[in-house]
Amino acid sequence: MKRRDLLKAASITAGAMAFQPLVTRADTVPSDATQAADVVVVGGGTAGTIAAIQAARAGAKTVLIEHGSQLGGTTTVGGVCFPGLFHVGGKQIISGIGWELVEKAVAIDGGKLPDFSKPPQAHWHHQVLVNPFLYSVLAEEACLEAGVSICYYEFPFSVEQSADGWLLESVGPGTRRRIACKQLIDCTGGADVAGMLGLERLREEETQPGSMLFKVGDAFHPGRERLQQVYVHGADSSNSATRTQATIAGRQTMLKHIRKGLARKRLVQMQPEAAFRESYRIRGETIVTHDDYVSGRRFDDAVCWAFYPVDLHTRSGVRPKPLAEGVLPCVPLRALVPKGSRNILVAGRSVSSDRLANSGLRVQATCMAMGQAAAVTAALAAKQKTTPLDVPFGDIARVLREHGAIVPAQKPHSSVTE
Numbered sequence: 001m002k003r004r005d006l007l008k009a010a011s012i013t014a015g016a017m018a019f020q021p022l023v024t025r026a027d028t029v030p031s032d033a034t035q036a037a038d039v040v041v042v043g044g045g046t047a048g049t050i051a052a053i054q055a056a057r058a059g060a061k062t063v064l065i066e067h068g069s070q071l072g073g074t075t076t077v078g079g080v081c082f083p084g085l086f087h088v089g090g091k092q093i094i095s096g097i098g099w100e101l102v103e104k105a106v107a108i109d110g111g112k113l114p115d116f117s118k119p120p121q122a123h124w125h126h127q128v129l130v131n132p133f134l135y136s137v138l139a140e141e142a143c144l145e146a147g148v149s150i151c152y153y154e155f156p157f158s159v160e161q162s163a164d165g166w167l168l169e170s171v172g173p174g175t176r177r178r179i180a181c182k183q184l185i186d187c188t189g190g191a192d193v194a195g196m197l198g199l200e201r202l203r204e205e206e207t208q209p210g211s212m213l214f215k216v217g218d219a220f221h222p223g224r225e226r227l228q229q230v231y232v233h234g235a236d237s238s239n240s241a242t243r244t245q246a247t248i249a250g251r252q253t254m255l256k257h258i259r260k261g262l263a264r265k266r267l268v269q270m271q272p273e274a275a276f277r278e279s280y281r282i283r284g285e286t287i288v289t290h291d292d293y294v295s296g297r298r299f300d301d302a303v304c305w306a307f308y309p310v311d312l313h314t315r316s317g318v319r320p321k322p323l324a325e326g327v328l329p330c331v332p333l334r335a336l337v338p339k340g341s342r343n344i345l346v347a348g349r350s351v352s353s354d355r356l357a358n359s360g361l362r363v364q365a366t367c368m369a370m371g372q373a374a375a376v377t378a379a380l381a382a383k384q385k386t387t388p389l390d391v392p393f394g395d396i397a398r399v400l401r402e403h404g405a406i407v408p409a410q411k412p413h414s415s416v417t418e
């Protein structure tokens, strides 16, 4: 390099350095400071994002711990940006905060909602294509507006029971944070926090494959199309080692496909990690069984509806089994409460259910509705200084409806919404 170029390079470096923030250990959260919260949500994915917004909107001081760097989980980071199902037979069965964000994302993006008044030829025609980038930013904005304290790059290192709730230690690079909270909502997708507390979890020998989502070809048009995917058999979201394995395996399989058939097409989109369909579920105060699901059993404490075929992916693919005409399953509050627990709820795909029921319950609209229901219950429990199952169900249903959610009527009702 010539002397003049060297000087130029040096002055650019010096200029850049002048603007660099000074980061020292003093900027980390001191380990002896304990932050107080009413509700801590762990996992800012499909269910957890909605839970955090709802808890804060209901007046609870809320902290959201997410080990990634954006909100939305499988919907955004996983690339499964086509949530469903919010409508059945022309009627809306799931609304609330999830629907609010989905509608907003579609509107800002100049997108289009499916025509819900027309019966779909396939169930997935009524899923909504959302731009995952917009969805995650809108979700973040809604959290900030509601007053949620977001802690990216962190995960719970320890959780202990305290006199009036929990003492949780959350860690991340350069951060060690102690939080004293009244209620916990585990939205990690694999009931990680329930597992840390030794609460019973359910899991099959063989789980459904995960998938790596990507696009080969012309540019990816977010909010207008679905990504391609390859199965990742044995994908297991239980811990960082199994997640690493699944993500590497997914990328390698994708690479093989690119090398094999599509050599002239460019790789234009690849999600940062594999998306997981199944891992641990909790054993709750009740377990939603396949029979409950396909018969549309009406639970007294139903907090939301759920609608999707039984959708079990195996090594040989998937053959969704649609629900019989007129069947509309629901999710009971007791399936969000780990058996024998106090002051903790679980929402999302780790809802207490058997494997076949779970294959239908795990979809995004239902996860969002579960997140909202768990949050209202947790916020009320914190306010009433009690545990979730002791909150009067009428209070939960009332507050959920005040925040736009659809709650199944407690008595059998001829219409699907009220």
Ligand SMILES: Cc1cc2nc3c(=O)[nH]c(=O)nc-3n(C[C@H](O)[C@H](O)[C@H](O)COP(=O)(O)OP(=O)(O)OC[C@H]3O[C@@H](n4cnc5c(N)ncnc54)[C@H](O)[C@@H]3O)c2cc1C
Binding pocket: 042, 043, 044, 045, 046, 047, 048, 065, 066, 067, 068, 072, 073, 074, 075, 078, 080, 082, 083, 084, 085, 124, 127, 154, 155, 156, 187, 188, 189, 192, 210, 211, 229, 275, 276, 277, 347, 348, 349, 350, 362, 363, 364, 365, 367
């Ligand atoms: C390939 C694939 C296709 C699918 N197709 C559809 C579809 O067509 N329509 C549909 O509606 N649904 C579909 N689903 C199902 C649906 O997307 C998921 O079941 C749902 O999004 C799960 O939501 P969740 O909130 O339980 O978990 P996630 O959205 O996965 O969120 C979990 C969050 O917790 C965070 N986390 C995990 N552990 C920790 C920890 N210890 N500390 C801090 N943070 C943590 C994660 O980073 C993540 O953000 C599909 C799923 C997959 C994988």
